[in-house]
Amino acid sequence: MSLALSTLIYEWRRYLAAVIALAVAGLLVLAMTGMFMGMALSFTATVDKSPAQIMILPPQAEGLFGDSGQPRRMIPMVYEHPGVAEVQPMIMNWAMWSNFPKDGQPAKGDGVRVVVVDPVKGAVTLPSDFSDATIEALKEPFAVILDRTSLGKLGVQVGDKAKMNGRTVTVAGVVDGYPNMFNTQVFTSYQTAKLIYVADDGPRVGPLLVKLKDPTRAKQVAAELNVLGAGQFKAWTREELSKSSQMGMMKEGGIAIMIGFMALVGVFIGIVITWQTLQGAILANIKEFASLRALGVSMGELRLIIIELSFWVGVAGLILTVILVSGVAMLAKVGGVPMDFPLFLDIPVAIMLMVIAILSGLFSLGILKKSQPADLLR
Amino acid sequence: MTGKLALNAKGLSKGYKIGKLKQQVLKGVDFTAYHGQVTMVMGPSGSGKSTLIAALSGLMKPDEGEVMALGENLWKKKRGKIDRFRLDHCGFIFQGFNLFPSLNATQQVEQVLKYQKVKKSEAHRRAVEVLDAVGLKHRLKQKPAELSGGEKQRVAIARALSKMPSLIFADEPTSALDSVSGQVVIKLLHQAAKERGAAVVVVTHDPRLEAYADRVIHMEDGKILSDTMISGPPVIV
Ligand SMILES: Nc1ncnc2c1ncn2[C@@H]1O[C@H](COP(=O)(O)OP(=O)(O)O)[C@@H](O)[C@H]1O
Numbered sequence: 251m252s253l254a255l256s257t258l259i260y261e262w263r264r265y266l267a268a269v270i271a272l273a274v275a276g277l278l279v280l281a282m283t284g285m286f287m288g289m290a291l292s293f294t295a296t297v298d299k300s301p302a303q304i305m306i307l308p309p310q311a312e313g314l315f316g317d318s319g320q321p322r323r324m325i326p327m328v329y330e331h332p333g334v335a336e337v338q339p340m341i342m343n344w345a346m347w348s349n350f351p352k353d354g355q356p357a358k359g360d361g362v363r364v365v366v367v368d369p370v371k372g373a374v375t376l377p378s379d380f381s382d383a384t385i386e387a388l389k390e391p392f393a394v395i396l397d398r399t400s401l402g403k404l405g406v407q408v409g410d411k412a413k414m415n416g417r418t419v420t421v422a423g424v425v426d427g428y429p430n431m432f433n434t435q436v437f438t439s440y441q442t443a444k445l446i447y448v449a450d451d452g453p454r455v456g457p458l459l460v461k462l463k464d465p466t467r468a469k470q471v472a473a474e475l476n477v478l479g480a481g482q483f484k485a486w487t488r489e490e491l492s493k494s495s496q497m498g499m500m501k502e503g504g505i506a507i508m509i510g511f512m513a514l515v516g517v518f519i520g521i522v523i524t525w526q527t528l529q530g531a532i533l534a535n536i537k538e539f540a541s542l543r544a545l546g547v548s549m550g551e552l553r554l555i556i557i558e559l560s561f562w563v564g565v566a567g568l569i570l571t572v573i574l575v576s577g578v579a580m581l582a583k584v585g586g587v588p589m590d591f592p593l594f595l596d597i598p599v600a601i602m603l604m605v606i607a608i609l610s611g612l613f614s615l616g617i618l619k620k621s622q623p624a625d626l627l628r
Numbered sequence: 629m630t631g632k633l634a635l636n637a638k639g640l641s642k643g644y645k646i647g648k649l650k651q652q653v654l655k656g657v658d659f660t661a662y663h664g665q666v667t668m669v670m671g672p673s674g675s676g677k678s679t680l681i682a683a684l685s686g687l688m689k690p691d692e693g694e695v696m697a698l699g700e701n702l703w704k705k706k707r708g709k710i711d712r713f714r715l716d717h718c719g720f721i722f723q724g725f726n727l728f729p730s731l732n733a734t735q736q737v738e739q740v741l742k743y744q745k746v747k748k749s750e751a752h753r754r755a756v757e758v759l760d761a762v763g764l765k766h767r768l769k770q771k772p773a774e775l776s777g778g779e780k781q782r783v784a785i786a787r788a789l790s791k792m793p794s795l796i797f798a799d800e801p802t803s804a805l806d807s808v809s810g811q812v813v814i815k816l817l818h819q820a821a822k823e824r825g826a827a828v829v830v831v832t833h834d835p836r837l838e839a840y841a842d843r844v845i846h847m848e849d850g851k852i853l854s855d856t857m858i859s860g861p862p863v864i865v
């Protein structure tokens with residue numbers, strides 16, 4: 251084992267502040283991005299789990315969120331492509347929700363987003379992970395399906411009745427994997443949607459869900475549809491739309507700026523604390539370093555020891571970050587908060603932590619000037 | 629090698645500026661040390677003994693004078709070359725032991741050998757051998773916290789000796805030790821001179837160590853007062 255590594259292990263208490271600072275910086279950034287990514291993921295859950303291979307949006311739309319209204323006459327246009335099996339508009343509308351509080355239970359009232367699905371196996375609007383029982387339950391008039399994590403927020407249990415837009419509905423079941431930070435999603439059939447006044451038969455429709463005869467040709471058909479539409483709409487494959495919607499989420503509302511700012515604060519705090527801690531720790535061993543200098547070990551070699559030390563501090567910080575983030579992810583899971591830690595964020599954060607550690611090491615090199623072997627002679 | 633001149637310094641002067649005052653610590657000191665001899669430098673505190681050692685060993689450049697060490701003009705060298713010279717030829721023992729808390733006795737020695745580009749297995753063999761020679765065979769795996777002061781100083785000596793230096797500088801090596809440990813340490817330094825032919829320069833103000841000296845130099849106020857050969861003049865070869 252090298253001197254740097256054994257020093258870090260033996261005197262870990264001395265380096266703890268630096269390791270914690272790095273882990274907190276990592277946690278700060280990852281928790282923030284994880285939350286937003288989780289949010290974005292739950293926003294796009296309806297896209298990701300749709301059996302539609304292609305989605306049609308107005309030409310200017312960059313994702314699912316924003317203005318996605320378009321003329322209904324696009325539907326027959328899309329059908330013109332021979333590869334298309336089914337086209338249905340995605341219906342998402344707002345409704346007012348209130349529960350019937352039982353004894354001592356607080357009254358809950360909230361706006362919810364109604365997602366209209368066809369309770370028929372294989373229907374293009376029906377998320378592919380809905381169980382047969384859920385599909386059956388949806389067939390009843392006034393039946394609604396919630397995400398499990400929304401039960402508390404909406405103040406109901408499965409089987410309870412509640413009010414939507416003034417009409418009484420029944421919570422017929424729950425699904426998993428559709429949590430939403432801001433607006434709770436409620437699934438209903440088209441029939442129920444009509445009954446609670448959220449189905450819209452006007453001349454404009456939302457995004458179109460397109461099921462293909464041959465799902466493997468999605469990319470090609472999307473390109474052909476775009477030619478066919480001649481700029482009146484834009485066809486996306488499901489994966490493209492999901493990604494673009496997530497990116498759109500990130501860009502919107504200054505989330506990227508916020509995360510960038512957090513990252514900057516994290517980096518700054520990380521560097522300052524790690525640097526100061528490293529300096530203190532080096533200073534504590536300065537006489538040992540000086541004795542190496544006396545024995546002829548060059549300054550460059552001592553610098554290498556410090557850089558190696560800061561590298562190991564970075565590794566320790568990374569390990570602690572993983573532990574902390576796993577803890578947070580577990581808590582989030584228990585609490586029903588959607589979080590997601592995609593690799594394309596984890597890797598830059600890991601690199602960032604290592605850069606902080608090494609930079610702090612570089613900043614600490616100056617302290618080595620104090621390792622004057624002549625000072626050992628007194 | 630016994631009897632050959634290892635160090636030959638002429639006209640060493642060094643002063644420290646304290647504020648506007650300049651305090652002259654070495655005042656034109658001439659100094660020699662021979663291979664195979666323990667040269668003891670004694671004198672009251674503040675007389676410039678440590679400063680002299682620093683100048684002789686390449687740790688601190690004197691204001692004036694030159695040091696011929698192993699036939700090379702030490703202070704004419706570039707800094708990197710002086711480091712290299714110390715790495716190749718010099719061993720140091722200080723009053724404090726300056727051992728890394730995280731390394732055990734063997735690793736302390738190996739650490740230094742690593743920088744001499746000694747192979748791992750060879751470094752280990754030499755470390756064990758030299759620790760055995762200083763009587764620490766049963767302490768190979770102990771870290772400084774588990775060693776007594778005398779044992780720590782012996783590790784420091786082993787660290788210095790493992791490099792097989794021709795020049796050994798010891799600055800008050802026994803003042804932090806009890807008299808028994810002090811005896812052990814000075815015996816080891818004496819042995820290094822006799823068996824390895826190293827030129828050993830020991831700074832001390834412990835008169836009991838004089839018994840092990842081949843030559844005693846008294847310093848006071850930056851000057852050499854007396855220079856006594858005890859074991860007779862060295863045989864010049
Ligand atoms: N780095 C320094 N700066 C200023 N004065 C110093 C320094 N090192 C030593 N001195 C002074 O030089 C004098 C001689 O010091 P030193 O060589 O350590 O003597 P000794 O080892 O004989 O006790 C002392 O008065 C000490 O205070």
Ligand SMILES: [Mg+2]
Pocket residue numbers: 627628677678679799
């Ligand atoms: Mg001194």
